[in-house]
Amino acid sequence: APVAKTGSALADFLLGIPVSGTVVGFHPMHYRYTEFFPYFQDSWRLRPNLTVNYGISWYFSTVPNPQGSDSKIPHAFNFTTGLLEYAALNQISPEVIKPDYNNFTPRLGLSWAPGFWKNTVVRAGAGIYFEQKGLLETQFTYLAPPFESALSFTNNQFNPLPTYTFGNPVPSNSVFPVVPLAPLSSTFASTLPTGFTPFAVNPKSTTPYVSQWTFSVQHTFGGNDLVEADYIGNSAHDQQNRYDANQCAVSANLFCNNAQKPYPRYGYILYSNTNGNMTYEALNLKYQHQFSKGLTILANYTYSKTLSDSWETATSTVSQIASCRSCDKGPVSYDIPHQVVVSTIYELPFGRGRMFGGNIPRAADLLLGGWRISNITTFASGSAFTVTSPNNTGAPFTQVRADRLCNGQDSHFSSHLRTNGFYDFNTACFASPAPSYFGTSSRGALYGPGRDNWDMGLAKQIPLIDRMNLELRGEFFNVWNHTNFGLPDSNTGDVTFGRVSTAADPRLIQVAGRLTW
8 A cells, every 4th residue: 555655746647647636528619700900091291390190990800709519609698587598509699799890990190390499399199999809708608507517536546556547548437538518408597506606798798998198298408308298198998897797785884785686596697798997197207318428318207097997907806896886996006106217328438438538558448448337216106005804795706895994094104114013004094894794995095115226237348359349247136225115915804914024126136248249
Protein backbone atom coordinates (compact mmCIF):
# COMPACT_ATOMS: atom_id res chain seq x y z
CA ALA A 1 0.00 0.00 0.00
CA PRO A 2 1.22 3.56 -0.63
CA VAL A 3 3.09 5.20 2.20
CA ALA A 4 1.96 8.71 3.11
CA LYS A 5 4.13 11.66 2.02
CA THR A 6 6.42 9.57 -0.21
CA GLY A 7 4.90 10.34 -3.61
CA SER A 8 4.30 13.27 -5.90
CA ALA A 9 0.79 14.31 -6.84
CA LEU A 10 2.09 15.98 -10.01
CA ALA A 11 3.95 12.80 -11.01
CA ASP A 12 0.78 10.77 -10.51
CA PHE A 13 -1.11 13.20 -12.68
CA LEU A 14 1.51 13.05 -15.45
CA LEU A 15 1.38 9.24 -15.34
CA GLY A 16 -2.34 9.45 -16.00
CA ILE A 17 -3.59 8.14 -12.69
CA PRO A 18 -5.34 11.08 -10.99
CA VAL A 19 -7.27 10.26 -7.82
CA SER A 20 -10.27 12.33 -8.81
CA GLY A 21 -11.46 14.89 -11.31
CA THR A 22 -14.39 16.42 -13.14
CA VAL A 23 -15.20 16.48 -16.82
CA VAL A 24 -17.22 19.52 -17.84
CA GLY A 25 -19.48 18.60 -20.70
CA PHE A 26 -18.90 21.58 -22.91
CA HIS A 27 -16.84 21.76 -26.05
CA PRO A 28 -15.37 24.74 -27.96
CA MET A 29 -17.96 26.75 -29.86
CA HIS A 30 -17.49 27.64 -33.52
CA TYR A 31 -18.74 31.06 -34.59
CA ARG A 32 -18.78 33.19 -37.68
CA TYR A 33 -19.38 36.92 -37.86
CA THR A 34 -18.46 39.78 -40.17
CA GLU A 35 -17.65 43.44 -39.51
CA PHE A 36 -18.10 46.37 -41.90
CA PHE A 37 -16.43 49.81 -41.71
CA PRO A 38 -17.49 51.91 -44.72
CA TYR A 39 -16.55 55.56 -44.23
CA PHE A 40 -16.33 58.96 -45.89
CA GLN A 41 -13.94 61.74 -44.88
CA ASP A 42 -12.79 65.07 -46.25
CA SER A 43 -10.49 67.93 -45.32
CA TRP A 44 -11.53 71.45 -46.29
CA ARG A 45 -9.18 74.40 -46.02
CA LEU A 46 -11.70 77.19 -45.59
CA ARG A 47 -9.06 79.88 -45.16
CA PRO A 48 -5.25 79.86 -45.04
CA ASN A 49 -5.44 79.75 -41.24
CA LEU A 50 -8.55 77.54 -40.83
CA THR A 51 -8.89 73.86 -41.77
CA VAL A 52 -11.91 71.65 -41.11
CA ASN A 53 -11.86 67.85 -41.15
CA TYR A 54 -15.15 66.01 -41.25
CA GLY A 55 -16.52 62.62 -42.07
CA ILE A 56 -18.86 59.83 -41.14
CA SER A 57 -18.59 56.06 -40.96
CA TRP A 58 -20.90 53.18 -40.23
CA TYR A 59 -19.90 50.29 -38.02
CA PHE A 60 -21.87 47.09 -38.36
CA SER A 61 -21.06 43.69 -36.97
CA THR A 62 -23.21 40.67 -37.66
CA VAL A 63 -24.13 38.85 -34.47
CA PRO A 64 -21.75 35.91 -33.85
CA ASN A 65 -23.56 32.95 -35.40
CA PRO A 66 -22.74 29.45 -34.05
CA GLN A 67 -21.99 27.02 -36.84
CA GLY A 68 -23.11 23.47 -37.50
CA SER A 69 -24.41 21.52 -34.56
CA ASP A 70 -23.30 24.35 -32.25
CA SER A 71 -26.31 26.33 -33.47
CA LYS A 72 -28.53 24.11 -31.28
CA ILE A 73 -26.84 25.08 -28.01
CA PRO A 74 -27.70 28.78 -27.40
CA HIS A 75 -30.46 29.72 -25.00
CA ALA A 76 -32.20 32.83 -23.70
CA PHE A 77 -34.30 33.74 -20.68
CA ASN A 78 -37.89 34.85 -21.21
CA PHE A 79 -38.69 37.38 -18.48
CA THR A 80 -42.39 37.13 -19.27
CA THR A 81 -42.74 33.38 -18.76
CA GLY A 82 -39.78 33.03 -16.42
CA LEU A 83 -38.45 30.08 -18.46
CA LEU A 84 -35.41 29.30 -20.56
CA GLU A 85 -35.86 29.14 -24.32
CA TYR A 86 -33.67 27.10 -26.67
CA ALA A 87 -32.48 27.39 -30.24
CA ALA A 88 -32.65 23.59 -30.47
CA LEU A 89 -36.43 23.84 -29.97
CA ASN A 90 -36.71 26.69 -32.50
CA GLN A 91 -37.89 29.01 -29.72
CA ILE A 92 -35.13 31.56 -30.40
CA SER A 93 -32.60 32.37 -33.08
CA PRO A 94 -29.13 30.83 -32.56
CA GLU A 95 -27.66 34.36 -32.49
CA VAL A 96 -30.06 35.33 -29.64
CA ILE A 97 -29.01 39.01 -29.83
CA LYS A 98 -30.67 41.12 -32.49
CA PRO A 99 -28.42 42.98 -34.98
CA ASP A 100 -27.71 46.64 -34.24
CA TYR A 101 -27.85 48.70 -37.44
CA ASN A 102 -27.81 52.18 -35.91
CA ASN A 103 -24.05 52.60 -35.45
CA PHE A 104 -23.22 55.81 -37.30
CA THR A 105 -20.04 57.58 -36.27
CA PRO A 106 -19.77 61.27 -37.28
CA ARG A 107 -16.42 63.05 -36.89
CA LEU A 108 -15.61 66.74 -36.90
CA GLY A 109 -12.34 68.56 -36.28
CA LEU A 110 -10.86 71.98 -36.89
CA SER A 111 -7.51 73.69 -36.67
CA TRP A 112 -7.35 77.49 -36.48
CA ALA A 113 -4.37 79.82 -36.26
CA PRO A 114 -5.86 83.19 -35.19
CA GLY A 115 -4.20 86.12 -36.88
CA PHE A 116 -4.41 88.33 -33.80
CA TRP A 117 -2.38 85.86 -31.70
CA LYS A 118 0.91 84.92 -33.30
CA ASN A 119 2.37 81.40 -32.87
CA THR A 120 -0.95 80.10 -31.50
CA VAL A 121 -3.10 77.23 -32.76
CA VAL A 122 -6.60 76.37 -31.59
CA ARG A 123 -7.77 72.81 -32.18
CA ALA A 124 -11.13 71.18 -31.51
CA GLY A 125 -12.68 67.87 -32.40
CA ALA A 126 -15.55 65.52 -31.63
CA GLY A 127 -16.57 62.06 -32.69
CA ILE A 128 -18.40 58.86 -31.83
CA TYR A 129 -16.57 55.54 -31.63
CA PHE A 130 -18.15 52.09 -31.37
CA GLU A 131 -16.57 49.14 -29.61
CA GLN A 132 -15.91 45.88 -31.40
CA LYS A 133 -18.20 43.73 -29.29
CA GLY A 134 -17.63 40.41 -31.06
CA LEU A 135 -17.80 37.41 -28.74
CA LEU A 136 -17.38 39.26 -25.46
CA GLU A 137 -20.80 38.53 -23.99
CA THR A 138 -21.95 35.72 -26.31
CA GLN A 139 -20.75 33.17 -23.75
CA PHE A 140 -23.86 33.90 -21.71
CA THR A 141 -26.03 32.27 -24.39
CA TYR A 142 -24.63 28.77 -24.00
CA LEU A 143 -24.13 28.31 -20.26
CA ALA A 144 -27.29 26.38 -19.47
CA PRO A 145 -28.42 22.77 -19.08
CA PRO A 146 -28.63 20.25 -20.58
CA PHE A 147 -25.47 21.27 -22.42
CA GLU A 148 -23.68 22.60 -19.34
CA SER A 149 -23.25 19.25 -17.63
CA ALA A 150 -20.42 17.63 -15.73
CA LEU A 151 -19.22 14.15 -14.83
CA SER A 152 -17.03 13.39 -11.81
CA PHE A 153 -14.75 10.40 -11.48
CA THR A 154 -12.81 8.83 -8.62
CA ASN A 155 -9.97 6.31 -8.73
CA ASN A 156 -9.07 4.05 -5.86
CA GLN A 157 -5.78 5.53 -4.72
CA PHE A 158 -4.82 2.22 -3.05
CA ASN A 159 -5.35 0.20 -6.21
CA PRO A 160 -2.30 0.18 -8.53
CA LEU A 161 -4.63 -0.31 -11.51
CA PRO A 162 -6.91 2.75 -11.63
CA THR A 163 -10.34 2.47 -13.18
CA TYR A 164 -9.99 5.73 -15.16
CA THR A 165 -6.75 6.65 -16.96
CA PHE A 166 -5.56 9.13 -19.56
CA GLY A 167 -5.52 7.95 -23.15
CA ASN A 168 -7.76 4.94 -22.55
CA PRO A 169 -9.48 4.18 -25.88
CA VAL A 170 -12.43 2.59 -24.08
CA PRO A 171 -14.90 5.45 -23.37
CA SER A 172 -16.20 3.80 -20.21
CA ASN A 173 -12.72 3.74 -18.69
CA SER A 174 -11.29 7.01 -20.01
CA VAL A 175 -10.66 9.99 -17.78
CA PHE A 176 -12.47 12.02 -20.45
CA PRO A 177 -15.65 9.98 -21.05
CA VAL A 178 -18.56 11.27 -23.08
CA VAL A 179 -20.84 13.27 -20.80
CA PRO A 180 -24.45 12.10 -21.09
CA LEU A 181 -26.97 14.83 -21.85
CA ALA A 182 -30.51 14.92 -20.57
CA PRO A 183 -33.17 14.89 -23.30
CA LEU A 184 -34.30 18.37 -24.33
CA SER A 185 -38.05 18.71 -24.80
CA SER A 186 -40.68 21.41 -24.65
CA THR A 187 -41.20 20.66 -20.94
CA PHE A 188 -37.51 20.64 -20.02
CA ALA A 189 -37.30 24.30 -18.93
CA SER A 190 -40.39 24.09 -16.72
CA THR A 191 -39.07 21.02 -14.85
CA LEU A 192 -35.67 22.38 -13.87
CA PRO A 193 -35.01 21.96 -10.14
CA THR A 194 -35.68 24.80 -7.73
CA GLY A 195 -32.61 26.86 -7.00
CA PHE A 196 -31.21 26.51 -10.50
CA THR A 197 -28.90 29.40 -11.55
CA PRO A 198 -29.04 30.22 -15.28
CA PHE A 199 -26.99 32.73 -17.24
CA ALA A 200 -28.67 34.99 -19.79
CA VAL A 201 -28.01 37.86 -22.17
CA ASN A 202 -30.30 40.71 -23.15
CA PRO A 203 -31.43 39.94 -26.74
CA LYS A 204 -31.81 43.70 -27.29
CA SER A 205 -28.19 44.44 -26.37
CA THR A 206 -26.74 47.28 -28.40
CA THR A 207 -23.20 48.06 -29.46
CA PRO A 208 -21.26 50.01 -26.80
CA TYR A 209 -20.02 53.41 -27.94
CA VAL A 210 -18.01 56.38 -26.72
CA SER A 211 -18.54 60.05 -27.57
CA GLN A 212 -15.29 62.01 -27.41
CA TRP A 213 -14.56 65.72 -27.65
CA THR A 214 -11.47 67.88 -27.21
CA PHE A 215 -10.55 71.55 -27.22
CA SER A 216 -6.96 72.77 -27.02
CA VAL A 217 -4.94 75.97 -27.30
CA GLN A 218 -1.25 75.65 -28.14
CA HIS A 219 1.26 78.51 -28.11
CA THR A 220 4.96 78.49 -28.95
CA PHE A 221 7.50 81.08 -27.86
CA GLY A 222 11.23 81.55 -27.85
CA GLY A 223 11.81 79.11 -30.68
CA ASN A 224 12.04 76.02 -28.46
CA ASP A 225 9.23 76.34 -25.93
CA LEU A 226 5.58 75.35 -26.09
CA VAL A 227 2.62 75.63 -23.71
CA GLU A 228 -0.68 73.92 -24.24
CA ALA A 229 -4.03 73.70 -22.45
CA ASP A 230 -6.48 70.90 -23.30
CA TYR A 231 -10.00 70.04 -22.28
CA ILE A 232 -10.81 66.38 -22.92
CA GLY A 233 -14.17 64.70 -22.48
CA ASN A 234 -15.52 61.16 -22.97
CA SER A 235 -19.03 59.89 -22.48
CA ALA A 236 -19.53 56.14 -22.86
CA HIS A 237 -22.93 54.49 -23.08
CA ASP A 238 -24.43 51.03 -23.65
CA GLN A 239 -21.40 49.59 -21.87
CA GLN A 240 -21.28 45.91 -20.90
CA ASN A 241 -22.68 45.25 -17.47
CA ARG A 242 -23.30 42.11 -15.43
CA TYR A 243 -25.58 41.64 -12.44
CA ASP A 244 -28.15 39.34 -10.84
CA ALA A 245 -31.48 39.92 -12.59
CA ASN A 246 -33.18 37.89 -9.86
CA GLN A 247 -31.96 39.96 -6.94
CA CYS A 248 -34.01 40.32 -3.79
CA ALA A 249 -36.61 43.07 -3.49
CA VAL A 250 -34.90 46.10 -1.89
CA SER A 251 -36.97 48.42 0.29
CA ALA A 252 -36.40 52.12 0.93
CA ASN A 253 -34.35 51.34 4.05
CA LEU A 254 -32.11 49.01 1.94
CA PHE A 255 -33.55 45.78 3.36
CA CYS A 256 -32.89 42.84 1.01
CA ASN A 257 -36.02 40.66 1.03
CA ASN A 258 -35.04 37.32 -0.52
CA ALA A 259 -38.61 36.07 -0.09
CA GLN A 260 -39.69 38.49 -2.82
CA LYS A 261 -37.44 37.64 -5.73
CA PRO A 262 -38.92 38.23 -9.20
CA TYR A 263 -38.44 34.53 -10.03
CA PRO A 264 -38.49 32.50 -6.78
CA ARG A 265 -37.71 29.18 -8.44
CA TYR A 266 -34.19 30.35 -9.40
CA GLY A 267 -31.23 31.02 -7.15
CA TYR A 268 -29.85 33.83 -9.30
CA ILE A 269 -29.89 34.88 -12.94
CA LEU A 270 -26.49 36.24 -13.96
CA TYR A 271 -27.51 38.70 -16.64
CA SER A 272 -25.37 40.33 -19.31
CA ASN A 273 -26.73 43.67 -20.44
CA THR A 274 -25.58 46.84 -22.17
CA ASN A 275 -26.93 49.47 -19.80
CA GLY A 276 -23.69 50.80 -18.32
CA ASN A 277 -22.41 54.38 -18.53
CA MET A 278 -19.09 56.12 -17.96
CA THR A 279 -17.86 59.71 -18.16
CA TYR A 280 -14.37 61.17 -18.15
CA GLU A 281 -13.45 64.85 -18.14
CA ALA A 282 -10.00 66.31 -17.78
CA LEU A 283 -8.03 69.54 -17.93
CA ASN A 284 -4.48 69.01 -19.12
CA LEU A 285 -1.74 71.65 -18.96
CA LYS A 286 1.50 71.01 -20.81
CA TYR A 287 4.90 72.66 -21.09
CA GLN A 288 7.56 71.42 -23.49
CA HIS A 289 11.09 72.63 -24.06
CA GLN A 290 12.45 71.04 -27.20
CA PHE A 291 16.06 69.89 -27.26
CA SER A 292 18.26 72.96 -26.96
CA LYS A 293 21.71 73.36 -25.42
CA GLY A 294 21.53 69.76 -24.27
CA LEU A 295 18.24 70.14 -22.37
CA THR A 296 14.78 68.68 -23.00
CA ILE A 297 11.80 69.22 -20.65
CA LEU A 298 8.29 67.83 -20.80
CA ALA A 299 5.84 68.67 -17.99
CA ASN A 300 2.16 67.75 -17.72
CA TYR A 301 -0.52 68.43 -15.13
CA THR A 302 -3.87 66.65 -15.33
CA TYR A 303 -7.01 67.35 -13.33
CA SER A 304 -9.63 64.74 -14.11
CA LYS A 305 -12.72 62.88 -12.97
CA THR A 306 -13.94 59.44 -14.08
CA LEU A 307 -17.40 58.22 -13.09
CA SER A 308 -19.23 55.01 -13.95
CA ASP A 309 -22.29 53.02 -12.92
CA SER A 310 -21.26 49.61 -14.30
CA TRP A 311 -18.71 46.87 -13.71
CA GLU A 312 -15.03 47.54 -14.35
CA THR A 313 -13.48 44.10 -14.88
CA ALA A 314 -14.63 40.66 -15.98
CA THR A 315 -13.82 39.18 -12.57
CA SER A 316 -15.70 41.49 -10.21
CA THR A 317 -18.86 43.52 -9.86
CA VAL A 318 -19.42 46.89 -8.26
CA SER A 319 -23.21 46.66 -8.35
CA GLN A 320 -25.01 46.73 -5.02
CA ILE A 321 -28.66 47.15 -6.04
CA ALA A 322 -29.05 45.67 -9.52
CA SER A 323 -32.27 47.54 -10.28
CA CYS A 324 -30.81 50.97 -9.49
CA ARG A 325 -28.14 52.11 -11.92
CA SER A 326 -27.86 55.60 -10.39
CA CYS A 327 -27.14 54.01 -6.99
CA ASP A 328 -23.92 52.58 -8.42
CA LYS A 329 -22.64 55.77 -10.01
CA GLY A 330 -19.37 56.95 -8.56
CA PRO A 331 -15.61 57.29 -9.12
CA VAL A 332 -13.96 54.26 -10.68
CA SER A 333 -10.99 52.51 -9.09
CA TYR A 334 -8.57 54.17 -11.52
CA ASP A 335 -9.86 57.70 -10.89
CA ILE A 336 -6.84 59.86 -9.94
CA PRO A 337 -7.95 63.52 -9.69
CA HIS A 338 -4.52 65.20 -9.78
CA GLN A 339 -1.35 64.10 -11.51
CA VAL A 340 1.89 65.90 -12.35
CA VAL A 341 4.57 64.26 -14.49
CA VAL A 342 7.86 66.00 -15.34
CA SER A 343 10.54 64.39 -17.49
CA THR A 344 13.92 65.90 -18.39
CA ILE A 345 17.04 64.94 -20.28
CA TYR A 346 20.17 67.03 -19.77
CA GLU A 347 23.52 66.53 -21.44
CA LEU A 348 26.04 68.05 -19.05
CA PRO A 349 28.07 70.85 -20.69
CA PHE A 350 31.45 69.38 -19.80
CA GLY A 351 33.95 67.68 -22.08
CA ARG A 352 35.31 67.91 -25.57
CA GLY A 353 33.00 69.77 -27.92
CA ARG A 354 30.90 71.09 -25.01
CA MET A 355 30.53 74.54 -23.43
CA PHE A 356 33.10 73.86 -20.73
CA GLY A 357 36.34 72.05 -21.37
CA GLY A 358 35.87 71.84 -25.11
CA ASN A 359 39.61 71.33 -25.64
CA ILE A 360 40.57 69.27 -22.62
CA PRO A 361 42.86 66.29 -23.19
CA ARG A 362 41.19 63.09 -24.36
CA ALA A 363 42.23 61.30 -21.17
CA ALA A 364 40.45 63.94 -19.03
CA ASP A 365 37.43 63.77 -21.32
CA LEU A 366 37.06 60.09 -20.54
CA LEU A 367 36.34 61.12 -16.95
CA LEU A 368 34.51 64.43 -17.32
CA GLY A 369 32.83 64.42 -20.73
CA GLY A 370 29.84 62.66 -22.29
CA TRP A 371 27.59 62.57 -19.22
CA ARG A 372 23.78 62.67 -19.52
CA ILE A 373 21.21 62.90 -16.70
CA SER A 374 17.54 62.04 -17.14
CA ASN A 375 14.58 61.80 -14.81
CA ILE A 376 10.85 61.15 -14.67
CA THR A 377 9.12 62.65 -11.63
CA THR A 378 5.52 61.83 -10.75
CA PHE A 379 3.28 63.41 -8.14
CA ALA A 380 -0.27 62.05 -8.04
CA SER A 381 -3.20 61.96 -5.69
CA GLY A 382 -4.50 58.58 -4.56
CA SER A 383 -6.97 56.48 -6.51
CA ALA A 384 -10.57 55.98 -5.46
CA PHE A 385 -11.76 52.92 -3.56
CA THR A 386 -15.04 51.68 -2.16
CA VAL A 387 -15.59 50.80 1.50
CA THR A 388 -17.29 47.40 1.53
CA SER A 389 -18.73 45.02 4.10
CA PRO A 390 -19.28 41.26 4.36
CA ASN A 391 -22.23 40.10 2.29
CA ASN A 392 -24.91 39.05 4.78
CA THR A 393 -27.81 39.62 2.39
CA GLY A 394 -27.86 36.23 0.70
CA ALA A 395 -27.68 38.01 -2.66
CA PRO A 396 -24.82 36.87 -4.96
CA PHE A 397 -22.96 38.96 -7.54
CA THR A 398 -23.21 42.07 -5.43
CA GLN A 399 -20.77 44.38 -3.68
CA VAL A 400 -22.25 45.17 -0.28
CA ARG A 401 -21.06 48.57 0.90
CA ALA A 402 -20.59 49.81 4.41
CA ASP A 403 -22.91 52.15 6.27
CA ARG A 404 -21.33 55.61 6.21
CA LEU A 405 -21.68 57.42 9.53
CA CYS A 406 -19.44 60.43 8.79
CA ASN A 407 -17.01 61.60 6.14
CA GLY A 408 -13.99 59.48 7.05
CA GLN A 409 -11.53 61.15 4.62
CA ASP A 410 -9.48 62.85 7.33
CA SER A 411 -6.07 64.23 6.31
CA HIS A 412 -4.94 63.75 9.91
CA PHE A 413 -4.94 59.99 9.28
CA SER A 414 -3.41 59.87 5.79
CA SER A 415 -0.57 62.25 6.67
CA HIS A 416 0.41 60.33 9.84
CA LEU A 417 0.40 56.73 8.60
CA ARG A 418 3.65 55.80 10.32
CA THR A 419 2.54 57.08 13.74
CA ASN A 420 -1.15 56.12 13.84
CA GLY A 421 -0.82 52.39 13.18
CA PHE A 422 -0.94 52.82 9.37
CA TYR A 423 -4.60 53.81 9.32
CA ASP A 424 -5.42 55.77 6.16
CA PHE A 425 -8.90 56.96 7.12
CA ASN A 426 -11.22 57.24 10.11
CA THR A 427 -12.66 53.73 10.45
CA ALA A 428 -15.20 54.95 13.02
CA CYS A 429 -17.07 56.58 10.14
CA PHE A 430 -18.00 53.20 8.63
CA ALA A 431 -19.86 50.18 9.98
CA SER A 432 -21.16 46.89 8.65
CA PRO A 433 -24.88 46.95 7.78
CA ALA A 434 -27.24 44.79 9.79
CA PRO A 435 -27.84 41.30 8.37
CA SER A 436 -30.00 41.34 5.21
CA TYR A 437 -29.35 45.07 4.65
CA PHE A 438 -27.28 46.88 2.05
CA GLY A 439 -25.02 49.77 3.05
CA THR A 440 -25.45 53.50 2.61
CA SER A 441 -21.91 54.28 1.45
CA SER A 442 -21.40 55.25 -2.18
CA ARG A 443 -19.09 53.77 -4.76
CA GLY A 444 -15.56 55.18 -4.72
CA ALA A 445 -16.25 57.08 -1.50
CA LEU A 446 -12.61 57.53 -0.45
CA TYR A 447 -9.19 58.06 -2.02
CA GLY A 448 -6.05 56.22 -1.04
CA PRO A 449 -2.50 57.48 -0.43
CA GLY A 450 -0.90 59.59 -3.14
CA ARG A 451 2.22 58.90 -5.14
CA ASP A 452 5.61 60.64 -5.01
CA ASN A 453 8.09 58.90 -7.25
CA TRP A 454 11.41 59.90 -8.85
CA ASP A 455 13.10 57.77 -11.50
CA MET A 456 16.55 58.92 -12.59
CA GLY A 457 19.16 57.80 -15.06
CA LEU A 458 22.86 58.53 -15.44
CA ALA A 459 24.63 57.67 -18.69
CA LYS A 460 28.07 58.26 -20.11
CA GLN A 461 29.06 58.07 -23.77
CA ILE A 462 32.65 56.96 -24.39
CA PRO A 463 33.90 57.26 -27.99
CA LEU A 464 36.24 54.45 -29.04
CA ILE A 465 37.97 53.81 -32.34
CA ASP A 466 36.38 54.82 -35.64
CA ARG A 467 32.58 55.02 -35.15
CA MET A 468 32.50 52.67 -32.18
CA ASN A 469 30.99 53.95 -28.91
CA LEU A 470 30.56 52.50 -25.46
CA GLU A 471 27.61 53.69 -23.36
CA LEU A 472 27.50 52.99 -19.63
CA ARG A 473 24.12 53.47 -17.95
CA GLY A 474 22.82 53.46 -14.43
CA GLU A 475 19.06 53.67 -13.85
CA PHE A 476 17.53 54.35 -10.44
CA PHE A 477 13.82 53.69 -9.96
CA ASN A 478 12.36 55.42 -6.89
CA VAL A 479 15.80 56.92 -6.44
CA TRP A 480 15.00 58.53 -3.05
CA ASN A 481 13.54 55.25 -1.77
CA HIS A 482 10.32 57.07 -0.88
CA THR A 483 7.56 54.81 0.39
CA ASN A 484 4.48 54.93 -1.84
CA PHE A 485 1.80 53.23 0.19
CA GLY A 486 -0.86 51.00 -1.36
CA LEU A 487 -4.59 51.10 -0.73
CA PRO A 488 -5.88 50.31 2.76
CA ASP A 489 -8.01 47.30 3.64
CA SER A 490 -11.48 48.57 2.78
CA ASN A 491 -13.72 45.80 4.15
CA THR A 492 -15.33 46.48 7.52
CA GLY A 493 -15.35 42.77 8.35
CA ASP A 494 -11.56 42.45 8.33
CA VAL A 495 -9.36 42.73 11.41
CA THR A 496 -7.06 45.04 9.44
CA PHE A 497 -9.89 47.30 8.24
CA GLY A 498 -8.57 50.76 7.38
CA ARG A 499 -4.91 49.79 7.61
CA VAL A 500 -2.33 50.04 4.85
CA SER A 501 -0.19 46.91 4.54
CA THR A 502 1.31 47.20 1.06
CA ALA A 503 3.62 49.59 -0.75
CA ALA A 504 5.07 50.03 -4.21
CA ASP A 505 8.61 48.91 -5.02
CA PRO A 506 11.52 50.35 -3.01
CA ARG A 507 14.57 51.77 -4.74
CA LEU A 508 15.69 49.58 -7.63
CA ILE A 509 18.99 50.03 -9.45
CA GLN A 510 20.08 48.53 -12.72
CA VAL A 511 23.31 49.06 -14.63
CA ALA A 512 24.10 48.29 -18.25
CA GLY A 513 26.73 48.71 -20.89
CA ARG A 514 26.08 49.00 -24.61
CA LEU A 515 28.60 48.84 -27.43
CA THR A 516 27.56 50.36 -30.76
CA TRP A 517 29.39 50.49 -34.07
